Amino acid sequence: MTKMTKMTNQVRPQQPTERATGRLSRTRILALVRKELNDFRRNRLIATTMAVMPLLFMIEPVITVFKLPANAPASRLDALVGVATLELMLIPALVPAVVASYAVVGEREQGTLEPVLTTPIRPSEFLLGKALAVFLPALGVAYTMYGVFLAAVGLFAHANVAHDIFEVPRIVAQLLFTPLLALWSIWAAIAVSTRAGDVRVAQQLSSLASLPPLAVTALVGFDVVKPTTTVAVVIGAALLLVDTVAWRLVSAFFHSERLVTGAKPA
């Protein structure tokens, strides 16, 4: 009887997640980031997602804005600028969601998850490496597309349209929301990826999960809330809070047994 009690006592601490002992290893995180980036470049599906999807979401708003006549009524102008900003926001929301949905289920399908998790890498390092590897290129692509959009508008759009788009609070909002939307999408996609049975399902669910925060950023885009820098910063802070909570939650539920088997320990 005492033996039984002892056993259960020894085993119970195994159920919760990793302890926060020691510091994270930068070497391991960077090794993972480098491996991921190498792999993304050679993965046709991911490379296409990273290249084609942002182009589509950038070209659409450029066309929309160019089609606006110089004498368009202010209400019409506002609505179309709203649509254009929303479409641009889809880049940091959807691109990382699709790519990050591979994070766990992709490795599990390939059979690479088990050998990785038998190395000294800690779950939080694995998580951060995976997230960083998606965040960096996604952010780069999203900012580049926004830059191209601004350049196109500045060069070719009617002056009053350009004036509206070049409003400082609008630009601040776009720059601020882009990484925050990407982070949300990444944590949501990784969470989905740990539970999903296959990559396709993970991609679809992650894409859906990436959308809700867009509703908040659209408030500014469509001028529902007057776009001031303060409003942008407040919404940005709220998003940051949500992202942080999402990260902590994903970390807390991140457990090597669940990663390997797709189920938590019985």
Next chain:
Amino acid sequence: MERESANTRDQAPPSGPAIVVEGLTKRFGGRTAFADVTLSVEYGEVFGFLGPNGAGKSTTVRTLGTLLAPTSGSATVAGLPLHPANSGEIRRRIAVMPESPGLYPRLSVAENLDFFAGLYELDHRRSRIERSLRAVNLLDRADDPCRSLSKGLRQRVGLARALLSDPRILFLDEPTSGLDPLAAHDVHELIDGLRKRGVTIFLTTHRLAEAEALCDRVGILNTTLRTIGRPDDLRERLFAKTLEVSTRAPLTEPDSVFADLPGVDGWRRGDDAGEHTTYVLTITDADLAAPAVARAVVTGGADLLTLNPSRHSLQEVYLQLVNEDVEAQAR
């Protein structure tokens, strides 16, 4: 001389056994993968872990490799109790080659190994990668993408990966499955070389001849541990020792010939092969019985053709034990 990281065997040999397992059990929901396994493996030992498909071998390896949490029981791996707080340190001290090699298909062999060297925070990565690849005869394929490798070659990359960190304890889950006889032989030599360098090897395999040739001790698992010991001891424990005697013609009075010989307990007629007559003697000690039997047969007036002590293979031991389980289940 290369400076090697803390997990190499250049340090003084650690005291105590390499692996201690006590009453370890793992269940997935209602299914028991393995139950109440108790064993211990000394440093420097090659331990063979045998058992039919689904016996729980890989799950045991995953559990000892800190990937799965045991349902009950306890274990010590590389001197540390199996506990989540020790997981990282245990994994630093061991290496596991899982059942399927699990390589990144789009990365080259060297890139795959470099990634893992990074995860172990190894220094001198290039020379380590070279050394590991040379050990499995794959140095010339270092730049090939893994997807272009055959199954057996991938298996060898997996083995090279397990060698990268110079672990003291190595878990190999069916390292020779899918290998051609020559490659399997190379792996056997590699394992033998590692043993000579003092590496502890926990070897899961379905190749009984491999286990017999390589392992100091074997355990046979069929959800529970059926037996454990040196292959020689298992043979003795399971099978009565016999001596096979064949003569050109039948003995006229075998009863009196075989009676009262030292080391002989009894006799029966064996399956006669061709012209010869065979007797199977139950003995306690071959060294004692064989000369006495030879003398007695010759004195009895028969032409002695052969005199063979029994040699049961590990395969026979294995089949005996596993068949017992199958029969027990049928009842």
